[in-house]
Amino acid sequence: MKTLSQVGKYGLRAILYLVAYPSENPYMSIRQISDELNLSFHFVTKIFRELTAKGILISYRGPSGGVALARPADQIMLIDVVKALEGEDYFDKCLIGLPHCGTAKPCPVHEFWKETKIKIQQNFTETSLASLGEKIRSQEFRLDD
Amino acid sequence: MKTLSQVGKYGLRAILYLVAYPSENPYMSIRQISDELNLSFHFVTKIFRELTAKGILISYRGPSGGVALARPADQIMLIDVVKALEGEDYFDKCLIGLPHCGTAKPCPVHEFWKETKIKIQQNFTETSLASLGEKIRSQEFRLDD
DNA sequence: TTTAAATAAGATTAAATACTCTTAAATATG
DNA sequence: CATATTTAAGAGTATTTAATCTTATTTAAA
Numbered sequence: 001m002k003t004l005s006q007v008g009k010y011g012l013r014a015i016l017y018l019v020a021y022p023s024e025n026p027y028m029s030i031r032q033i034s035d036e037l038n039l040s041f042h043f044v045t046k047i048f049r050e051l052t053a054k055g056i057l058i059s060y061r062g063p064s065g066g067v068a069l070a071r072p073a074d075q076i077m078l079i080d081v082v083k084a085l086e087g088e089d090y091f092d093k094c095l096i097g098l099p100h101c102g103t104a105k106p107c108p109v110h111e112f113w114k115e116t117k118i119k120i121q122q123n124f125t126e127t128s129l130a131s132l133g134e135k136i137r138s139q140e141f142r143l144d145d
Numbered sequence: 146m147k148t149l150s151q152v153g154k155y156g157l158r159a160i161l162y163l164v165a166y167p168s169e170n171p172y173m174s175i176r177q178i179s180d181e182l183n184l185s186f187h188f189v190t191k192i193f194r195e196l197t198a199k200g201i202l203i204s205y206r207g208p209s210g211g212v213a214l215a216r217p218a219d220q221i222m223l224i225d226v227v228k229a230l231e232g233e234d235y236f237d238k239c240l241i242g243l244p245h246c247g248t249a250k251p252c253p254v255h256e257f258w259k260e261t262k263i264k265i266q267q268n269f270t271e272t273s274l275a276s277l278g279e280k281i282r283s284q285e286f287r288l289d290d
Numbered sequence: 291t292t293t294a295a296a297t298a299a300g301a302t303t304a305a306a307t308a309c310t311c312t313t314a315a316a317t318a319t320g
Numbered sequence: 321c322a323t324a325t326t327t328a329a330g331a332g333t334a335t336t337t338a339a340t341c342t343t344a345t346t347t348a349a350a
Contacts, residue, residue: 001148001231001238001262006338009242016253029296043339049298062347063295078254093146097154099290108161108277108286109223112268116261117146123257132253141253145244151308174326188309194328207317208325 008085010039011047013143015057015081019073019133020143027059027066037144047085054084073130082124091117153230155184156192158288160202160226164218164278165288172204172211182289192230199229218275227269236262 004012017033030048034041048067051057058070069076083090094101095113102110135141149157162178175193179186193212196202203215214221228235239246240258247255280286 001235001265002150003146003148003238003240004242005147006242009240012241027296031296040339042341045297046299046339052297059297060347061295061297061345063349065296065347067297090146093148095148095154096157096288097149097151098287105287106285107288108280109272110286112272116265116268120146120261123261127254127257135253140251141255142243142250143241143252172326176326185309187311190327191309191329197327204327205317206315206325206327208319210317210326212327 004082005086007047007050008082010044011051011085012081013037014039014044014047015051015069015129016132016136017143018067019069019129020136025064025066027064027068029066032066051081051084056080056084069129073133074128076129077125078127078129078132079121079124081129091121149227149231152192152195153227155189156196156230157226158182159184159189159192160196160214160274161277161281162288163212164214164274165281170209170211172209172213174211177211196226196229201225201229214274218278219273221274222270223272223274223277224266224269226274236266 014033014037017037018028021036022028023032030045031041033039034044048057048059052059052067055070056076057067059065059067094107095109096107098107101107136143159178159182162182163173166181167173168177175190176186178184179189193202193204197204197212200215201221202212204210204212239252240254241252243252246252281288
């Protein structure tokens with residue numbers, strides 16, 4: 001089930017690293033993140049520009065610059081990041097691709113799929129970056145291999 | 146949530162049409178299916194070749210030939226078609242793309258995602274093409290717009 | 291004020307996916 | 321047997337996504 005694009009996967013891992021391992025400086029460099037996670041520096045940079053434009057990150061140029069969360073980690077929900085990376089209509093898609101699939105004239109799997117999406121959406125809405133960061137810091141969860 | 150590729154979406158819609166509107170002849174032509182659903186004939190043909198190779202459809206060439214289900218519609222489950230179209234490892238993927246994500250060293254969303262996938266898998270395993278076909282025939286559910 | 295360190299922007303290339311086209315093979319029917 | 325109808329096979333093209341590269345801009349510190 002390829003649920004997220006590469007942009008979504010890399011973006012999530014990168015922002016979670018930022019959350020899980022806060023530095024002394026207010027900003028963490030993208031180079032550090034991409035090196036630690038073995039991701040392409042340029043690709044992560046591009047993804048982070050988008051998250052900055054969307055108001056999830058803030059960035060600062062020059063020496064000891066880098067990126068930081070725009071809000072405290074307990075006020076950024078997983079769903080905010082996913083929607084920023086995959087599009088605001090992320091949870092509005094019909095499983096078999098029919099346009100305007102809805103209660104009025106549903107596709108044969110509409111009901112089940114609608115409930116599934118709602119549950120995922122709920123979970124993502126309740127899950128803060130802070131809680132995920134703590135999980136990672138606890139060493140029981142990982143961001144790379 | 147782009148859960149299925151175009152191959153998966155078109156393939157599902159096409160096989161559901163075949164199930165929902167059985168013809169008098171044992172075989173239905175791909176041309177009829179692609180015309181009715183406004184899908185590319187060549188693309189559906191290619192997708193159906195795969196389903197034939199995987200033993201979900203049977204095909205017959207020549208006049209009044211076409212495709213048909215290889216087994217009765219109540220013995221083909223949605224999961225069979227999805228796995229044939231998207232790959233057998235369809236439900237084995239980590240949300241954020243970590244290889245070997247599992248109970249041993251899980252990613253931070255592993256547990257939730259595992260449960261989600263299991264529920265979807267269960268539903269797809271319980272849902273037969275026959276039951277979806279009936280829904281469509283009842284006119285309350287559609288395959289196109 | 292020069293240099294180095296960092297992100298911004300966007301052009302460019304590579305790879306994967308989606309789709310189309312052509313030719314071959316099978317088969318029914320006149 | 322000739323012709324029309326159908327799928328099989330796979331080459332070819334187009335589009336989208338993924339990833340890389342180059343140049344510009346900002347900023348701190350020597």
